Amino acid sequence: MSIKSNLLEIKSCLPENVTLVAVSKTKPVSDLMEAYEAGQRIFGENKIQEMEEKFNQMPKDIQWHMIGHVQTNKVKFMAPFVSLIHGVDSLKLLKEINKQALKENRVIDCLLQMHIAEEETKFGLDEAELQEILSEINSDNFENIKIIGLMGMATFTENKDQIKKEFLHLKSIYDTHKALNTKNCQLTTLSMGMSGDYQLAIECGSTMVRIGSSIFGIRN
Ligand SMILES: *Cc1c(COP(=O)(O)O)cnc(C)c1O
Numbered sequence: 001m002s003i004k005s006n007l008l009e010i011k012s013c014l015p016e017n018v019t020l021v022a023v024s025k026t027k028p029v030s031d032l033m034e035a036y037e038a039g040q041r042i043f044g045e046n047k048i049q050e051m052e053e054k055f056n057q058m059p060k061d062i063q064w065h066m067i068g069h070v071q072t073n074k075v076k077f078m079a080p081f082v083s084l085i086h087g088v089d090s091l092k093l094l095k096e097i098n099k100q101a102l103k104e105n106r107v108i109d110c111l112l113q114m115h116i117a118e119e120e121t122k123f124g125l126d127e128a129e130l131q132e133i134l135s136e137i138n139s140d141n142f143e144n145i146k147i148i149g150l151m152g153m154a155t156f157t158e159n160k161d162q163i164k165k166e167f168l169h170l171k172s173i174y175d176t177h178k179a180l181n182t183k184n185c186q187l188t189t190l191s192m193g194m195s196g197d198y199q200l201a202i203e204c205g206s207t208m209v210r211i212g213s214s215i216f217g218i219r220n
Helices: 003-013 029-037 048-057 072-078 091-103 127-136 160-177 198-203
Strands: 019-023 042-045 063-066 084-088 108-114 145-152 185-191 208-211
Touching (some): 072 091, 091 108, 091 127, 091 145, 108 127, 145 160
Parallel strands (some): 145 185
16 A cells, blocks of 8 residues: 555545644655645654754645644744644643744644543643643733644553543543633644544544554554
């Protein structure tokens, strides 16, 4: 199977309201170009330096999504061009994104990452922390960021019932806050689902899936 045929097959199965992020981390630019030539314009990377290198080499109509954990001191490297940051999980990080976006004279879209998995190792906020962040950013100090939704990763398990439970939990948190409508916070995007679980995520209300290996093949 080629990258093009993988991509087109996945796209043909996605509902219209679901956005596909092609997760291209570790893959060479030639692979990304194959997806680009098949029409893909949204790519997800998890390392800022790698994303920057690919940004520099590739067509400028691509939207670059940062899907990995972000270190505060590296935000400045992606601030000029990043289109959406999925993994925001602290006020400190939001402050830095806002500061760097201001320098670039842009507004940077962000998703708040929720901790929905059982594993301790995954990043993300609990509901109390989410609430706290949402109330803090309503002040005038965050004019250069916009929270457009939530992101989450389910537990790495074969147990579909558990994954479904976690996705539905995230969807319910999303629904709870969806009515919020302030200048810098309007939840319209729910980023959940990867190669192994995106169909289930869509059934549970995902509007954005992050798919890597099913498009580009397994990573080393
Ligand atoms: C790598 C990665 C993906 C894609 O994983 P696949 O299983 O290859 O589809 C999705 N989301 C995040 C946050 C990732 O780091």
